Amino acid sequence: MNTDTIKNRKSVRTYKEEQIPQQMMKQIQDYLDQDDNPFGVPLTFKMLDAKHDGLSSPVILGAETYVAGKYQKQKNAEIAFGYSFEKFVLYATTLGLGTVWLAATINRKAFEQAIALKEDEVMPAVTPLGFAAKKRSIRENMMRKGMKSDSRLPFEKLFFEGDFQYPLSAKQAGKWATPLEMVRLAPSATNKQPWRAVVQGNKVHFYEVKTKGYAKESTGDIQKVDVGIALCHFEIGAKEAGFTGQFVQNDPQIVTDGQTEYIATYVEG
Numbered sequence: 001m002n003t004d005t006i007k008n009r010k011s012v013r014t015y016k017e018e019q020i021p022q023q024m025m026k027q028i029q030d031y032l033d034q035d036d037n038p039f040g041v042p043l044t045f046k047m048l049d050a051k052h053d054g055l056s057s058p059v060i061l062g063a064e065t066y067v068a069g070k071y072q073k074q075k076n077a078e079i080a081f082g083y084s085f086e087k088f089v090l091y092a093t094t095l096g097l098g099t100v101w102l103a104a105t106i107n108r109k110a111f112e113q114a115i116a117l118k119e120d121e122v123m124p125a126v127t128p129l130g131f132a133a134k135k136r137s138i139r140e141n142m143m144r145k146g147m148k149s150d151s152r153l154p155f156e157k158l159f160f161e162g163d164f165q166y167p168l169s170a171k172q173a174g175k176w177a178t179p180l181e182m183v184r185l186a187p188s189a190t191n192k193q194p195w196r197a198v199v200q201g202n203k204v205h206f207y208e209v210k211t212k213g214y215a216k217e218s219t220g221d222i223q224k225v226d227v228g229i230a231l232c233h234f235e236i237g238a239k240e241a242g243f244t245g246q247f248v249q250n251d252p253q254i255v256t257d258g259q260t261e262y263i264a265t266y267v268e269g
């Protein structure tokens with residue numbers, strides 16, 4: 001899994017009626033069993049059978065297998081989930097499988113039952129797993145258009161230098177250009193791209209810009225999940241560029257507006 005995997009991934013909502021080979025199912029199970037995160041949050045992932053568990057989604061055609069995940073409510077759980085589940089999504093991409101993060105458009109009750117969700121647990125999202133059909137459904141094409149799924153905000157709107165007053169261009173970003181570009185390409189709920197980053201020397205501070213009404217009881221704060229996805233992408237870009245840094249949580253107290261929350265910092269060296 002590398003920056004090419006990130007560039008090649010696109011959400012898939014229309015699937016071929018083709019079984020995933022047994023051997024691949026085993027590889028997926030093995031991967032899920034060892035998928036972890038830098039925040040030390042225990043996560044549970046489960047492969048589910050759509051027919052057996054009565055799972056469906058109004059936006060999905062043809063998928064027979066799903067993967068769902070859950071956590072016990074705790075600090076950093078959403079960020080850890082985003083990081084870890086996206087790693088799995090990218091792994092599935094390397095196997096030639098299609099995926100799409102689904103938080104809203106699922107028959108949630110059936111999924112929560114299938115993963116045996118307890119009172120103090122949250123199942124933020126699931127993904128179907130299968131081979132992409134040659135042609136997208138009309139509905140899928142319309143959704144992509146509506147959410148502008150093929151475009152992303154420009155670099156300068158997402159990334160800054162020193163503090164939030166100074167936008168950073170890809171050119172000025174120097175060694176951070178590739179890891180930040182990987183953040184820019186990340187998927188997010190309704191393509192809102194709620195991540196921001198401020199570069200300060202050998203540190204990159206990550207933030208969540210909240211859209212009103214997005215945090216829900218059933219999904220947790222889904223935009224924190226989005227930022228977790230962004231951290232996963234950043235790390236893949238950073239590793240490929242030869243960095244050996246780590247994520248820490250130490251708020252640099254940079255001035256922000258009311259909707260912006262500090263999440264984590266990548267420290268190099």
Ligand SMILES: Cc1cc2nc3c(=O)[nH]c(=O)nc-3n(C[C@H](O)[C@H](O)[C@H](O)COP(=O)(O)O)c2cc1C
Pocket residue numbers: 009010011012059100101102103104105106125143147148149150186187188189190191222225226229
């Ligand atoms: C946390 C999260 C939740 C999402 N929930 C849904 C959903 O409920 N239904 C859906 O059709 N797509 C959902 N998506 C997919 C996004 O719409 C999609 O990632 C975005 O439009 C960008 O398109 P791309 O993934 O093809 O790059 C979700 C994505 C993320 C990251």
